[in-house]
Amino acid sequence: YIEISLDSEDGSASDIAFLTYSTKETSRGHNYKFPYYLRKTLEKRNVEVFNPRGQDIQDIEAVQIFCGLMLECIDPDMKIQKMDKNIPKSSFRIMRRWRENARKFMDKDPEPVSPITLKEFVELWQLRKPYMMDKWPSSVRLMDLAYKLLTWIDYLQEDVEGIVYLEAITQTINQTGFFNEYGSEIYFNTESKEIKSINELYWNVFIPIASGGVSIEEELLETLPDNRLNIMSIHQSKGLEFPLVIVDVGSEFDKDLANTSFLRFPKKGGQDQELEDRIRKYSKDMKIVKRDQVDRSFDDLTRRYFVAFSRAQDVLILVGLTSNIYGYDTKDKHRNIPNIALGWNRDEEFIGFNEMYMI
Numbered sequence: 001y002i003e004i005s006l007d008s009e010d011g012s013a014s015d016i017a018f019l020t021y022s023t024k025e026t027s028r029g030h031n032y033k034f035p036y037y038l039r040k041t042l043e044k045r046n047v048e049v050f051n052p053r054g055q056d057i058q059d060i061e062a063v064q065i066f067c068g069l070m071l072e073c074i075d076p077d078m079k080i081q082k083m084d085k086n087i088p089k090s091s092f093r094i095m096r097r098w099r100e101n102a103r104k105f106m107d108k109d110p111e112p113v114s115p116i117t118l119k120e121f122v123e124l125w126q127l128r129k130p131y132m133m134d135k136w137p138s139s140v141r142l143m144d145l146a147y148k149l150l151t152w153i154d155y156l157q158e159d160v161e162g163i164v165y166l167e168a169i170t171q172t173i174n175q176t177g178f179f180n181e182y183g184s185e186i187y188f189n190t191e192s193k194e195i196k197s198i199n200e201l202y203w204n205v206f207i208p209i210a211s212g213g214v215s216i217e218e219e220l221l222e223t224l225p226d227n228r229l230n231i232m233s234i235h236q237s238k239g240l241e242f243p244l245v246i247v248d249v250g251s252e253f254d255k256d257l258a259n260t261s262f263l264r265f266p267k268k269g270g271q272d273q274e275l276e277d278r279i280r281k282y283s284k285d286m287k288i289v290k291r292d293q294v295d296r297s298f299d300d301l302t303r304r305y306f307v308a309f310s311r312a313q314d315v316l317i318l319v320g321l322t323s324n325i326y327g328y329d330t331k332d333k334h335r336n337i338p339n340i341a342l343g344w345n346r347d348e349e350f351i352g353f354n355e356m357y358m359i
Helices: 034-044 061-074 076-083 089-107 118-127 142-152 160-176 191-210 258-263 271-280 293-309 353-357
Strands: 016-020 139-141 185-187 229-233 242-250 312-320
Touching: 016 034, 034 229, 061 076, 061 089, 061 118, 061 142, 061 160, 061 191, 076 089, 076 191, 089 118, 089 191, 118 142, 139 142, 142 160, 160 191, 185 191, 242 293, 258 293, 271 293
Parallel strands: 016 229, 016 242, 242 312
Antiparallel strands: 139 185
């Protein structure tokens, strides 16, 4: 085998990038995927990973605690949450779980405990009782409450992934202020205004987060940490280079299934090609093409992997399932899985990498 090691003085985990079609660490069925195992294996060796897109934001423990604390402050005992029968049941359950996690976190009495503990802060909010003020204000911005609660959640302030999650949440809070009656403020002038302004926050901040409507945007990932292994999509890696690049070319392909063919060997045109053909006749700039949708799907897939393979400055490693990684398996022919990333041509012949990518 070949041993690869980082420079003992100048080397860093950030010299390595793991590129994949999807950075998700779990599937919808909560099955673990390759990036999850990569993270856990590296953590055992004290190597940290940067993959904020690996989990849905609503499943991040610190996010659950943070959102749960805000909900406990603005709507104690779920009074307003229970009043609105239109809240989706799944979102209702998730927000209730957030509250439970927040209460468990408060019971741990996290630092700082002076001049006021987290539990005391939340209780004062629930009672609408002023602290170091003459009276309770007539209105409070949700962002102001959020920043005060951050005092007790180090992960969202200090960890590079945590900061990305925090920015996604604060963007959601800020954006709701542009289009809604109460903005992102809670009004305490009258009971009806308080209920309406809090209910508006449910629908514009908390339900979108709970239902998966808030994701990590690419602009939040422009700065990569200088001490972590980066897991990123091939698209995200455009324009970047790393000394060592690992490309996932088949960790999910153990059978030649139609629902995975678009990722390795297209059997038909994809959504992009279908959309191109539909709008082509209405556009002056899009020329009529003779190539069919399947050929254009192959073109797109070839370009995608060319981008991935060309990110490597020194070393390129392809990973996948053992029976698939070499492109063919003469001992077990039923496990032959055509994959353009492994050097298969469009006639389902294995021709190798030099001919396919001219690298």
